[in-house]
Amino acid sequence: MNFFREISSKPWLESQSAIDDTHHGGAFTLPSVTIGLRVFLGVVTVLFSLSVVAYSDRMTLADWRPVPEPTLMWLNIVVLFASSVAMQWSVISARRGRTANVEIGMLVGGALALAFLAGQLLMVRQMDALGYFTPTNPALAFLYMLSAMHGVHLLGGLVAWGRTVMRIWGGHEAHQVRMSVELCAFYWHFLLVVWLLLFVWFSIT
Amino acid sequence: MVDVTPEKVEYVGPAEVPEVDLYHAKTWWTKYVFSQDAKVIAIQYSGTAVAVGLVGLVLSWLMRLQLGFPEFFSFISPDLYLQFVTMHGMIMVIYLLTALFLGGFGNYLIPLMVGARDMVFPFVNMVSYWVYLLAVLVLLSSFFVPGGPTGAGWTLYPPQAILSGTPGSGAGIILMLVSLALFIVGFTMGGLNYVVTVLQARTRGMTLMRMPLTVWGIFTATVLALLAFPALFVSAIMMTLDSVLGTSFFMPAIVEFGEQLQYGGGSPVLFQHLFWFFGHPEVYIVALPAFGIVSDLLSVHARRNIFGYRMMVWAIVGIGALSFFVWAHHMYVSGMNPYFGFFFATTTLIIAVPTALKVYNWVLTLWRGDIHLTLPMLFAIAFIITFVNGGITGLFLGNVVVDVPLSDTMFVVAHFHMVMGVAPILVVFGAVYHWFPLMTGRMLNQAMGQFHFWVTFLGAYLIYFPMHYLGFVGVPRRYWEIGETNFIPDSAESLNAFITVAALVVGFAQVVFIYNILTSIFRGKVSERNPWKATSLEWQTTTVPPGHGNFGDELPVVYRWAYSYSVPGTVDDYTPQNVHPDDVVKIAAEQGGD
Numbered sequence: 001m002n003f004f005r006e007i008s009s010k011p012w013l014e015s016q017s018a019i020d021d022t023h024h025g026g027a028f029t030l031p032s033v034t035i036g037l038r039v040f041l042g043v044v045t046v047l048f049s050l051s052v053v054a055y056s057d058r059m060t061l062a063d064w065r066p067v068p069e070p071t072l073m074w075l076n077i078v079v080l081f082a083s084s085v086a087m088q089w090s091v092i093s094a095r096r097g098r099t100a101n102v103e104i105g106m107l108v109g110g111a112l113a114l115a116f117l118a119g120q121l122l123m124v125r126q127m128d129a130l131g132y133f134t135p136t137n138p139a140l141a142f143l144y145m146l147s148a149m150h151g152v153h154l155l156g157g158l159v160a161w162g163r164t165v166m167r168i169w170g171g172h173e174a175h176q177v178r179m180s181v182e183l184c185a186f187y188w189h190f191l192l193v194v195w196l197l198l199f200v201w202f203s204i205t
Numbered sequence: 206m207v208d209v210t211p212e213k214v215e216y217v218g219p220a221e222v223p224e225v226d227l228y229h230a231k232t233w234w235t236k237y238v239f240s241q242d243a244k245v246i247a248i249q250y251s252g253t254a255v256a257v258g259l260v261g262l263v264l265s266w267l268m269r270l271q272l273g274f275p276e277f278f279s280f281i282s283p284d285l286y287l288q289f290v291t292m293h294g295m296i297m298v299i300y301l302l303t304a305l306f307l308g309g310f311g312n313y314l315i316p317l318m319v320g321a322r323d324m325v326f327p328f329v330n331m332v333s334y335w336v337y338l339l340a341v342l343v344l345l346s347s348f349f350v351p352g353g354p355t356g357a358g359w360t361l362y363p364p365q366a367i368l369s370g371t372p373g374s375g376a377g378i379i380l381m382l383v384s385l386a387l388f389i390v391g392f393t394m395g396g397l398n399y400v401v402t403v404l405q406a407r408t409r410g411m412t413l414m415r416m417p418l419t420v421w422g423i424f425t426a427t428v429l430a431l432l433a434f435p436a437l438f439v440s441a442i443m444m445t446l447d448s449v450l451g452t453s454f455f456m457p458a459i460v461e462f463g464e465q466l467q468y469g470g471g472s473p474v475l476f477q478h479l480f481w482f483f484g485h486p487e488v489y490i491v492a493l494p495a496f497g498i499v500s501d502l503l504s505v506h507a508r509r510n511i512f513g514y515r516m517m518v519w520a521i522v523g524i525g526a527l528s529f530f531v532w533a534h535h536m537y538v539s540g541m542n543p544y545f546g547f548f549f550a551t552t553t554l555i556i557a558v559p560t561a562l563k564v565y566n567w568v569l570t571l572w573r574g575d576i577h578l579t580l581p582m583l584f585a586i587a588f589i590i591t592f593v594n595g596g597i598t599g600l601f602l603g604n605v606v607v608d609v610p611l612s613d614t615m616f617v618v619a620h621f622h623m624v625m626g627v628a629p630i631l632v633v634f635g636a637v638y639h640w641f642p643l644m645t646g647r648m649l650n651q652a653m654g655q656f657h658f659w660v661t662f663l664g665a666y667l668i669y670f671p672m673h674y675l676g677f678v679g680v681p682r683r684y685w686e687i688g689e690t691n692f693i694p695d696s697a698e699s700l701n702a703f704i705t706v707a708a709l710v711v712g713f714a715q716v717v718f719i720y721n722i723l724t725s726i727f728r729g730k731v732s733e734r735n736p737w738k739a740t741s742l743e744w745q746t747t748t749v750p751p752g753h754g755n756f757g758d759e760l761p762v763v764y765r766w767a768y769s770y771s772v773p774g775t776v777d778d779y780t781p782q783n784v785h786p787d788d789v790v791k792i793a794a795e796q797g798g799d
Contacts, residue, residue, distance in 0.1 A: 003413075006412065006413045006414060007413060007414060007515070007518055007519065007522065008515075009412070009414050010414075010515060011412065011414040011415050011514070011765070011766040012510070012514070012766060012768075017764070017765065017786075020410060020412045020414075020415060020763075021410050021764060022410075023409065023410055023411070023412045024409055025320075025405075025406070025407040025408050025409050025410075025411055026404070026405045026406070026407065027404040027405060027407075027413070028404065028405065032325045032326075032401050032405040032406065033326075035401050035404060035405055036325065036326060036397050036401045039397055039400055039401060039431070040393070040397055042431070042432075043393060043431045043432070043435060046431075046432050046435045046436075047435035047438060047439060050435055050436050050439050050479065050482070051439050054439060054440075054443070054454070054475060054479060057472065057475050057478070058454065058471070058472060058475060061470050061471075061472060062470060063453075063469055063470030064470075136451065136452070136453050136467060136468070136469055136470075138452070138453055138454065138470065138471070141446065141450075141452040141453070141454060142454075145442065145443070145446060149442075
């Protein structure tokens with residue numbers, strides 16, 4: 001859909017009517033659920049972007065101290081990346097009609113996502129043990145808040161993931177769950193990119 | 206103006222709109238309570254919004270009683286007064302107007318007007334309402350916690366919002382922030398539905414530019430809300446953490462009652478930026494649906510096509526985009542760089558251009574129209590007048606040098622009540638009188654409606670015109686009592702009493718309005734199927750009120766825009782969107798044959 005072209009048309013003209021009468025109603029050929037997910041991810045992008053803007057504004061003040069980077073953060077990223085890869089493998093399997101592989105990919109992807117969340121919690125505990133858990137350190141407060149926001153989104157994704165796995169266990173074939181698997185994978189990749197960008201941001205500030 | 210000559214289309218989609226799998230309720234509970242039907246959800250949203258709005262209305266009466274007769278109401282303490290101010294503001298802006306325009310009108314009208322059976326994600330739509338209801342209950346529960354609701358003002362500025370000197374700085378502010386976060390979660394669910402339904406579920410022939418402006422207004426406002434609410438969400442989370450965990454996102458180093466608090470280094474101005482990045486688009490989140498609805502009311506009741514439809518769409522989209530570049534005009538007295546202020550004053554003036562364009566087009570729609578002074582038309586005209594008044598005082602406040610002396614005075618209160626309180630609510634009233642027959646199959650009582658209109662319209666001016674004057678003489682807002690202040694004349698006191706009486710009378714008119722609705726649902730005069738002879742699809746359903754699935758066995762096919770009124774050569778002065786062109790010609794030919 002070319003939005004600007006559409007809103008430049010003159011619907012009161014008969015010549016335009018001849019074209020408009022053939023319009024099938026939808027703006028995109030993609031399924032509505034895909035459009036819905038993309039719009040939602042747009043909202044989530046705004047949410048994280050504004051948080052980063054707030055972070056940048058806050059870091060200009062005098063009491064700012066950089067965020068420490070425990071090794072576990074790196075490990076967590078690897079786990080989340082692996083989770084995303086497993087999800088993508090599920091997608092490829094679904095497109096090839098291999099239901100068993102779809103199931104394996106989904107289970108591994110979900111398990112790794114849970115491992116990532118556990119790793120994030122462990123990271124906070126480690127930092128606490130090192131004496132970093134002081135809420136008046138604004139950088140840490142941002143780190144914890146953004147980690148929690150990211151984690152909550154991943155938990156939301158796990159709900160959709162759980163429904164898809166249940167459908168597979170309920171006997172649905174690869175082609176029947178393909179859409180759900182694709183959407184899960186897309187969401188996983190998105191959250192991976194968000195966390196990578198946040199990690200880079202924490203590292204350079 | 207861009208002239209787009211229609212070109213041959215490269216791709217024509219399938220001729221039939223795929224039918225959706227409608228959820229059919231099997232029990233009374235799933236039909237009327239946990240319903241997935243957008244029309245039921247709309248009524249649930251509207252009922253809840255009006256109920257909580259009545260709480261806001263009562264709060265405004267209490268405030269006015271205190272301001273008008275400060276010696277008589279000893280139970281209204283300064284703390285309580287601030288809590289009334291805060292809760293009134295937040296309830297009216299978020300929980301009434303936003304919920305009513307988007308959750309109420311959006312749910313009811315979008316599927317019907319675009320020719321869809323329902324929203325595209327009905328389950329998510331249902332959850333959206335229940336989360337909204339939860340948000341309202343959490344908000345109202347703050348009246349019953351120790352310390353009461355927050356009294357920080359609807360803008361919730363830190364640091365005062367969470368310092369102990371402010372009423373409701375304990376549980377009150379936490380509940381407010383949690384409620385806002387819940388509201389945003391609920392709205393996001395609903396908003397996804399509105400956007401995707403408009404994009405994907407239109408019926409055959411319903412191009413974007415054939416949609417009624419009501420849908421354009423609600424659609425654009427939803428996009429704005431989806432982009433703006435995250436700012437409020439983030440700030441609500443950050444302030445909750447400041448309050449509960451003692452972080453210092455917004456809290457600077459501060460001494461309270463001689464004691465150094467643990468906070469340090471936070472930026473209260475950062476909160477203001479985040480809040481107003483949401484707060485100014487919020488004005489248009491309320492205004493754009495009102496713009497769209499009023500355009501349709503004017504067109505239908507003046508029997509004329511809307512003047513400059515394409516410009517009206519562009520103006521809605523343009524205002525929506527520009528609304529993200531004006532937020533700091535609410536912060537001229539925050540100590541910002543003057544050049545920064547100059548930038549925002551300029552953008553504020555620029556946004557007046559498309560807004561003025563809409564006003565001109567509304568007036569030109571009336572020009573030589575066959576104006577029917579029905580209640581919806583009266584409210585629509587009242588909206589134009591009120592919006593112009595409120596908009597012009599906005600130009601005062603948009604300029605830094607004028608804003609600074611008027612900041613935090615009653616002038617500001619009068620301005621924003623006119624432009625985003627009275628004006629949109631006049632549209633809500635007009636819309637209710639217009640679509641009530643569709644929703645119930647009955648008409649509202651006209652005599653009570655006339656009383657409601659004239660008292661509300663004239664009464665609003667009796668309230669807010671004098672309030673501008675109070676602001677000019679320096680009466681500050683959010684003051685429990687003016688007391689003896691040298692620069693404020695005694696007449697301010699009598700004027701305050703006058704405003705209070707006017708407010709109570711206008712409030713009574715709203716009670717009459719609600720009584721009218723409640724009685725007309727059961728005893729109102731049975732309406733015709735399409736009493737206003739409107740062209741848009743919501744009036745072309747097989748049954749009135751529309752049943753589950755909205756349309757009959759087949760979805761309507763659209764052949765024209767929604768503004769075919771008084772078209773030369775046709776017998777009727779309106780041609781519905783779904784009437785085949787051959788049928789229109791046939792009617793004209795028969796007439797000619799006579």
